[in-house]
Amino acid sequence: MWFIWIMWVIVALAITATIILLTGKGSMLVSGFNTKSPEERAKYDKKKVSKQAGSIMVFVDIGLLALTSYIHFRAIPAIQNNTISDYGTEITIVALGICVYIIVVGIWAAMRGFKNCKNNGTKQ
Helix, strand or coil, X not given: CCHHHHHHHHHHHHXXXXXXXXXXXXXXXXXXXXXXXXXXXXXXXXXXXHHHHHHHHHHHHHHHHHHHHHHHHHHHHHHHCCCHHHHHHHXXXXXXXXXXXXXXXXXXXXXXXXXXXXXXXXXX
């Protein structure tokens, strides 16, 4: 089952992006911030924007880790042992639940925006 390794690579990339954001050096990775005009971006503290996005990404990473781990250690063995019909409903409910969790975190992040990230009169 090669696709599980692709999922683990995606998790590793997400965790790497989270670490970059939490160090305050990844403002160019923040969707919505990097598309603002230079004048508009100057109103925000890039480090605060990066750290806020990184802290939200931690919740996304938890969801991705949970989903990938569940698929790797529960769903794939059920497929390989030809017992998927015994776990089909459970796998569907858990996978969809984790996906809903990730979507809720994304909506929460979009609604929050860049709160508490304004410059205090200093230039970045």
